[in-house]
Amino acid sequence: MIIIQKVNTRKTTMGHSQADKAQSRERILRKAADAVRDTGLESVSVGKLMRSVDLTHGGFYNHFASRSDLLAQALERALVEGARSATASMKPGDAPRSYEMRIRSYVSRAHRDARTSGCAIAALASDVSRADEASRAVMSAFIDDFVGQLAQSMDSQDEGDAMLAVSAMVGAVLLARVQTDPKKSDALLKSVRDRLLALNQDGPA
Amino acid sequence: MIIIQKVNTRKTTMGHSQADKAQSRERILRKAADAVRDTGLESVSVGKLMRSVDLTHGGFYNHFASRSDLLAQALERALVEGARSATASMKPGDAPRSYEMRIRSYVSRAHRDARTSGCAIAALASDVSRADEASRAVMSAFIDDFVGQLAQSMDSQDEGDAMLAVSAMVGAVLLARVQTDPKKSDALLKSVRDRLLALNQDGPA
């Protein structure tokens, strides 16, 4: 005896409640923030994005005014998540992260290889440097924060010193991602990491 | 008396000689190398590019096998021109550029503002970090050269020191291009520049 099961060929029925809507919006935005860090701002298309969260393209405009509106929000989200991952596993009340911990986790092979969950400044600096003023302003605020927080973790407490460190951190991760020779890529990270760590030992007089 | 001039409505007639062909190819490639640094690898379209050198799109394939073939060559050209501009006005036989001159010209407002004629590593690092292995290999070679040459100009002659410097140089120019507040952008360049210059004074012990 053969049993032919009636298969539901419809996609999983999407909810229609307000809570479902908020959840859909969140899934779209989260996916976009990842995609943007992984393959760049311009790589995100409405159709592909909606398909990746099992929705159809038409519904996109229930959540965002336009692709460019989405991109602006995805950039901010990516920056927030990137910054949060830098302070991951911190509970409120924990002492602020040490300079050494910050450098070791940022200038690392793990960070180089985890573009999607890593720092969005490193992932998107070139793209945003070419983008409109609004996008650049959003990232500027995160750069300022990044510099300010790093400065507080340094012996010198000097923002100028932190600017050097942040520039080198971002540059090193970027160059390590370009480098095709894994040994050279690792060596670059190690050289920059060691020197940034040494930089925080109080210099000569 | 009114004179109605017969206006030649045809575009300037293009030559058909072999020399003309080489010249066309060169014009296309040079324009592409600029465009790529100015607005990113993905921004270059065959139609717009050909229009910008006063040709029609169909002829493109007399010169390049495909858009992606052009892009690979434009990337290399952009890197060559960027590297050349870093050593501009040097005649053969001149002493190699000093460390101080290199830092002062790279980490500068002029370089920040001259994306099209500046270093292609800074302009395209994010894009290339996401590109195929072939493109990454092309840029890798230029990074290695850049590090090697900078090391030779340093007191320590140390490639690791040069890796820190190159990372900070590239990172600083990128961040300065993102920063929307001109004062902060200038200050970041100055802070990084001063510290990179100080780095070459022989350290303690």
Place this chain on the structure above:
DNA sequence: TGTACATCAGTGAACGCGCGTTCACTGATGTAC
């Protein structure tokens, strides 16, 4: 040097495709009674 012919750089119409966006429609959700 002059003529006849092959070559081939450049032209522009045409192709299929994916894009962002719009819209009439559907059916589950949520509300008024």
Place this chain on the structure above:
DNA sequence: TGTACATCAGTGAACGCGCGTTCACTGATGTAC
């Protein structure tokens, strides 16, 4: 609690557009004699 109705999240066809690429054509260049 039950019913009737309005709302609106999600669907999928359709739009105009720019893209990369192809191709039949044109006329100047370059060559063979």
